[in-house]
Amino acid sequence: MRASVTSHIDEVIACTSRSFLQPMAGGDNLITRSWTRCVNEHGLDPTRVQPARVLDNWQLREHQEQIESFLRVARAGMEQLYKRVAPLGYVLLLTDAQGVTVDFIGNDQWDRDLKRSGLCLGADWNESHAGTCGVGTCIVERTPLTCHQGDHFDATHIGLTCTTAPLFDPTGEFIGVLDISALSSPSEKPSQHLARHMTVMFAKMVEDANFMRHFSSHWILRLGVDWALVDVSGECMLAFDTDGQIVGANSGARQLLAAVSDDGVAMALVGKPLTSVFKVSMDDIWRVARSGLSSERTVLSTHRHELFYAMATPPRHATRALQSAAATPIQMDCPALDRLAGDDPIMGRLLEQAKRLVNKQVNILLQGETGTGKELVARALHTSSQRAKQPFVAVNCASIPESLIESELFGYTAGSFTGGRSKGATGLILQADGGTLFLDEIGDMPLALQTRLLRALSEGEVMPLGAHTPVPVKLTVVAASHRDLRRLIADGNFREDLYYRLCGATLHLPPLRLRADKAFVMARVLEQEGQQIGMQAELSKAAQDILFNFAWPGNIRQLRNTIRFALAICDDGYIEPHHLPSELQGDAGLTEAVAPEQPRPAQPLTTLLPSDLSAGLQQAQGLMLALRKHHWNVTAAALELGICRATVYRQMKRYHIVSPTQQ
Structure with missing residues (x-):
C-alpha cells in the first residue's frame, strides 16, 4: 500500500508541474484540471495525506436546515436508488452546495471503515480541502463524473470509487450533489459506467420531484x-x-x-x-x-x-375541483356527448347523430365557425367510443410548418434527412393507431400531402419517409375546418376524393348566437373558469343581459375569454357590466333578431367551489335539469344520469325535489 501511495503522489506532482495542461496517460482531462486547481488555487500539497473532515452535530444541523424541504423530497429517491446499488457494495451520499454530506444511506456493518474513509453523515468533501473527489470536483464542474481510485488528489482516498451527479433547484440554481461510492471496486474505471447512468437518472428524478413540489x-x-x-x-x-x-x-x-441571443447566450x-x-x-x-x-x-x-x-x-388545489367537475353534468375535460349542450334543438339532433356514429367505422367531418367547439366535440366522440382507452392525437394542420408536416404525420426512418432524429420517429398517424386522429384545420393541409393522407386512409397503411415497407394502421379520423371545403375544391385547393373520404358523416356546429341553450353554455363556461382559479363567481343580472344580447362572432372561445377577463379584474367574484371587455359595452355587438327565443336564467349564474356542500348543490341542479328535460320521467332521467331509478328517488327525497303533479 505504501508503494501505491508513493507512486500516486509522484504522478500528481508530475502532472501538476507540467508547463502545459495535458491529460495524464489514459486519464481524464477533467481530473487533470482538478489536480491543477488543487495545487495552484487551493494550495494543497499532494505529499500531505490527511483524514476526511467531518462536521460536528450542530454544524451539520445548520447545513441540513438550509435545504430541509429538499431533503424530504430527495430521501425517497435515495432509498429507491440504494435498493438497487446496495447489493453491489455501494453507499449513498447527498451533499449540499458546499459539499457537506447532509444525508447518507449505507450498511451499518461497514460503519467503522466508512467513517474512516469519510463516507458518512457530516463529511465535508469540498475540493478546496478534500482535493479532487467525486463531490468536490462535481461542485466545480457542475457535470456528472466518476472519481475512481487514483483519480483522487489525496492519497488517503485512492481506494475509493465515487460517482456523482449535480442537483439543481427549480430555479436552476445549484443545490447539491448525489453521490454513490464504494470502499473498493474493480480497478478499471469503465466498470463504473452503470453506476454513473443510475446516479444521473435518479438525480433527475429527485430534481423533477422537487420541481413538482415547488410548483404544486x-x-x-x-x-x-x-x-x-x-x-x-x-x-x-x-x-x-x-x-x-x-x-x-x-x-x-x-x-x-431556451432561446439563444445574438451573442450565443441562452435567454x-x-x-x-x-x-x-x-x-x-x-x-x-x-x-x-x-x-x-x-x-x-x-x-x-x-x-x-x-x-x-x-x-x-x-x-x-385544483385537482379536486376538476375531479368534482368531471362527476357533474358540467364537465371540464372531454364531456360525454349528451352533456355538450342543453336544450338547443340543433345541437340535440347533432349529438344524437354523433352518438349513433361513435362506434361505427365512419370518419367524421366537423364544420363550423371558429370557436364553436369542434375540438371539444372531437374529444367527446373519442371519449364516448369503444376507443376511449386508446390514443387521441390532435394535430393542428395550420400550426405545423409545411416543411415538417409530412415527416410529423407519417414519420421517418433513421438517416432519412438532415436534422432528423438519429433513430427516426414514429409519425402521428401511427401514434393514433387503434384510436382517434383529430385533424384540425384540415383545409390548410398542403395539397401534395393530401394525396399521401388519402392513400393512407384508403389502404389502411402508412409509408414513413425513407421506409421501404408500409406499416398497417387502423384508426378513426375526425377532421375539422371553419373553411368551406367545397369552395376550396372548386378553387383547386382541396382534393375532392379526400373530402368524400373524410366526410363519411358531416356535423355542422351552430354558432353561439343561434343556440337556444345560451344559459347552459354560459353556466358551464362560468363554472369551468371559476374552478380554474379557485374562485366563486357570479354574474349580475345586468351582466347577464349583455352576454345574452351580444352576437359572439368568436363564439364559445370568445365567451370563455370574456369570462376569464372579467374574473381577472373583479375583486370579489361578482361580475358587473364594467368588468366586461369594452367591445361588449356598446351596441355594435348586440345580436340581431336572428336567434330563437332563449330562456333566461331565473337567478344569477353562479359557480360553486367543489366543497361537500357545493357538490350536493351541483348534484341537485343536475337532477333537476334531467327531470325537467324528460318531463319528470324518472326512468329517462336515471338513464341520462347513469344511475338507477332508486337512486333518483333517494336524491329527490334528499333535496326535497317534488314533481309538479304532486305539489
Missing part, C-alpha cells in the same frame, strides 16, 4: 418527443400560471427550449408567456391543459419549428 400550485406542462412517455417522463417541464406566464422550467426545458424562459415559446394561442394552451386529465396528447410546435407531444398536470 401551478399548472405543469410536460413535453416529450415520445408519445407514450410524456406523462411519466420529466424530460421537459414548464410551470405556468393562469395568465399563461412561465414561472418555472426544469433543466430539460432550459436546455431544449431565460421564466417570465415569458407560453405563446412566445410555442406557436399557439392561450386557448390552445388551455385545451392542452385540460387534455392532461386524460390519456390524450397534443402536438405543440415551437417558433423554431420543434415539435413536442404535450400533457399538463393541474395545480394540486
Whole structure:
C-alpha cells in the first residue's frame, strides 16, 4: 500500500508541474484540471495525506436546515436508488452546495471503515480541502463524473470509487450533489459506467420531484418527443400560471427550449408567456391543459419549428375541483356527448347523430365557425367510443410548418434527412393507431400531402419517409375546418376524393348566437373558469343581459375569454357590466333578431367551489335539469344520469325535489 501511495503522489506532482495542461496517460482531462486547481488555487500539497473532515452535530444541523424541504423530497429517491446499488457494495451520499454530506444511506456493518474513509453523515468533501473527489470536483464542474481510485488528489482516498451527479433547484440554481461510492471496486474505471447512468437518472428524478413540489400550485406542462412517455417522463417541464406566464422550467426545458441571443447566450424562459415559446394561442394552451386529465396528447410546435407531444398536470388545489367537475353534468375535460349542450334543438339532433356514429367505422367531418367547439366535440366522440382507452392525437394542420408536416404525420426512418432524429420517429398517424386522429384545420393541409393522407386512409397503411415497407394502421379520423371545403375544391385547393373520404358523416356546429341553450353554455363556461382559479363567481343580472344580447362572432372561445377577463379584474367574484371587455359595452355587438327565443336564467349564474356542500348543490341542479328535460320521467332521467331509478328517488327525497303533479 505504501508503494501505491508513493507512486500516486509522484504522478500528481508530475502532472501538476507540467508547463502545459495535458491529460495524464489514459486519464481524464477533467481530473487533470482538478489536480491543477488543487495545487495552484487551493494550495494543497499532494505529499500531505490527511483524514476526511467531518462536521460536528450542530454544524451539520445548520447545513441540513438550509435545504430541509429538499431533503424530504430527495430521501425517497435515495432509498429507491440504494435498493438497487446496495447489493453491489455501494453507499449513498447527498451533499449540499458546499459539499457537506447532509444525508447518507449505507450498511451499518461497514460503519467503522466508512467513517474512516469519510463516507458518512457530516463529511465535508469540498475540493478546496478534500482535493479532487467525486463531490468536490462535481461542485466545480457542475457535470456528472466518476472519481475512481487514483483519480483522487489525496492519497488517503485512492481506494475509493465515487460517482456523482449535480442537483439543481427549480430555479436552476445549484443545490447539491448525489453521490454513490464504494470502499473498493474493480480497478478499471469503465466498470463504473452503470453506476454513473443510475446516479444521473435518479438525480433527475429527485430534481423533477422537487420541481413538482415547488410548483404544486401551478399548472405543469410536460413535453416529450415520445408519445407514450410524456406523462411519466420529466424530460421537459414548464410551470405556468393562469395568465399563461412561465414561472418555472426544469433543466430539460432550459436546455431544449431556451432561446439563444445574438451573442450565443441562452435567454431565460421564466417570465415569458407560453405563446412566445410555442406557436399557439392561450386557448390552445388551455385545451392542452385540460387534455392532461386524460390519456390524450397534443402536438405543440415551437417558433423554431420543434415539435413536442404535450400533457399538463393541474395545480394540486385544483385537482379536486376538476375531479368534482368531471362527476357533474358540467364537465371540464372531454364531456360525454349528451352533456355538450342543453336544450338547443340543433345541437340535440347533432349529438344524437354523433352518438349513433361513435362506434361505427365512419370518419367524421366537423364544420363550423371558429370557436364553436369542434375540438371539444372531437374529444367527446373519442371519449364516448369503444376507443376511449386508446390514443387521441390532435394535430393542428395550420400550426405545423409545411416543411415538417409530412415527416410529423407519417414519420421517418433513421438517416432519412438532415436534422432528423438519429433513430427516426414514429409519425402521428401511427401514434393514433387503434384510436382517434383529430385533424384540425384540415383545409390548410398542403395539397401534395393530401394525396399521401388519402392513400393512407384508403389502404389502411402508412409509408414513413425513407421506409421501404408500409406499416398497417387502423384508426378513426375526425377532421375539422371553419373553411368551406367545397369552395376550396372548386378553387383547386382541396382534393375532392379526400373530402368524400373524410366526410363519411358531416356535423355542422351552430354558432353561439343561434343556440337556444345560451344559459347552459354560459353556466358551464362560468363554472369551468371559476374552478380554474379557485374562485366563486357570479354574474349580475345586468351582466347577464349583455352576454345574452351580444352576437359572439368568436363564439364559445370568445365567451370563455370574456369570462376569464372579467374574473381577472373583479375583486370579489361578482361580475358587473364594467368588468366586461369594452367591445361588449356598446351596441355594435348586440345580436340581431336572428336567434330563437332563449330562456333566461331565473337567478344569477353562479359557480360553486367543489366543497361537500357545493357538490350536493351541483348534484341537485343536475337532477333537476334531467327531470325537467324528460318531463319528470324518472326512468329517462336515471338513464341520462347513469344511475338507477332508486337512486333518483333517494336524491329527490334528499333535496326535497317534488314533481309538479304532486305539489
